[in-house]
Amino acid sequence: DQQVKQNSPSLSVQEGRISILNCDYTNSMFDYFLWYKKYPAEGPTFLISISSIKDKNEDGRFTVFLNKSAKHLSLHIVPSQPGDSAVYFCAASAGEASGGGADGLTFGKGTHLIIQP
Amino acid sequence: EAQVTQNPRYLITVTGKKLTVTCSQNMNHEYMSWYRQDPGLGLRQIYYSMNVEVTDKGDVPEGYKVSRKEKRNFPLILESPSPNQTSLYFCASTARYGYTNSPLHFGNGTRLTVT
Numbered sequence: 026d027q028q029v030k031q032n033s034p035s036l037s038v039q040e041g042r043i044s045i046l047n048c049d050y051t052n053s054m055f056d057y058f059l060w061y062k063k064y065p066a067e068g069p070t071f072l073i074s075i076s077s078i079k080d081k082n083e084d085g086r087f088t089v090f091l092n093k094s095a096k097h098l099s100l101h102i103v104p105s106q107p108g109d110s111a112v113y114f115c116a117a118s119a120g121e122a123s124g125g126g127a128d129g130l131t132f133g134k135g136t137h138l139i140i141q142p
Numbered sequence: 143e144a145q146v147t148q149n150p151r152y153l154i155t156v157t158g159k160k161l162t163v164t165c166s167q168n169m170n171h172e173y174m175s176w177y178r179q180d181p182g183l184g185l186r187q188i189y190y191s192m193n194v195e196v197t198d199k200g201d202v203p204e205g206y207k208v209s210r211k212e213k214r215n216f217p218l219i220l221e222s223p224s225p226n227q228t229s230l231y232f233c234a235s236t237a238r239y240g241y242t243n244s245p246l247h248f249g250n251g252t253r254l255t256v257t
Contacts, residue, residue, distance in 0.1 A: 031184075059245060068146070068232050068248030069185070114185060130246065132177075134184035 028052045029117050031133035039141050044102040046136050048115030051096065055117040059130070060089060060100050063112045072113070073100070102138075110140045144169045148233050148249035155223055156257055163218045163252045165233035173236045174216040175200070175246070176208065178229040185232065191216055223256040230254075 030049045038044045046060075056077040061069035075082040075089045075098065082089050088101045102109055115133040146167045155161055167174065175190040177200075187200030191210040205227055207219040216235075220227060230253050234246040 061246075061248075066250070068234075068250045069246075070248065071245035074245060116185075130187070132185040134182060 026051070027134075028055075029115055029131045029133040031113075031115055031136045033136050034134070035137040035139065037139045037141055038105050040107060041104045044100075044105045044109065044138055044140070046100040046102075046113050046115075046138065048098050048100075048133055049096060050098075050117050052117070052119070052131070053096070054119040055131075057118050058089070058091060058098050059116045060087075061114040061116060061132075063114065063135070069114055105138075105140045107140050107142065110138060112137050144247070146233055146235055146247050146249035148231070148252050150252060151250065152253050154255045154257065157224055158222050161220050161223060161254075163220075163231060163233075163254070165216045165218065165249060166214050167216075167233075167235040167247070168214065169235065169237070169247065170213065171235035171237050171247075172213070173238065174210065175234045176206070176216070176218050177232045177234065178202065179232065179251075180229050188218070188231075223254075225256045228254060228256050 028051050059074040060072040062072045063069040073084050073087050073089050075091050080091050091098045112135045114135045116130040118130045149164045172193045176188040177185045179185050186202045188206050189200050189208040191197045194210055194213050197208050197210055210216055230251050232251050233249040236246045237244045
């Protein structure tokens with residue numbers, strides 16, 4: 026049973042436009058969400074996170090929105106740049122709710138974002 | 143430079159030949175973890191360790207062992223590798239698991255092929 030779903034395996038966006046990557050989750054105990062970015066031949070790197078007490082977190086060109094009632098989060102990249110071409114993983118955990126839980130992050134399958142020049 | 147170092151980066155081996163993938167972090171992190179990445183399946187956790195001498199199973203622990211004798215090292219051991227363990231493996235660490243200001247830091251991966 027997939028608890029974190031990224032239903033778009035790939036997404037192509039024109040340079041300068043907005044990229045929107047979506048993620049849905051099923052576990053209502055998840056209270057901490059993160060986005061990781063992965064280039065080929067490298068490990069994932071942390072991009073941005075959001076706690077369930079917020080509905081928006083912004084860091085430069087990157088904004089994550091959380092809709093708890095819909096169990097949905099999205100990552101917005103504005104404007105999109107060629108260096109944003111990568112695989113993006115959505116991840117979730119029940120860490121904060123369980124006081125630093127030990128269950129690990131649950132990752133989605135990833136979305137390959139391609140920024141077209 | 144703060145980093146998680148995995149070795150080797152690439153490994154080709156045969157079924158049944160024991161191997162160890164090393165992982166070391168220089169950030170004094172308490173929490174370390176191993177993941178495998180497979181096409182269409184994303185990242186799945188194999189084992190994790192909350193601190194020295196404390197390890198526990200993740201989602202896909204079968205066929206793997208780990209040890210945490212020192213804080214900085216968390217080796218992944220395949221006692222008898224099989225072809226279904228052909229995968230891309232990532233080691234990760236974080237200072238204190240489960241806190242919003244403490245995301246995972248990943249190594250660059252080890253691509254293992256078992257023939």
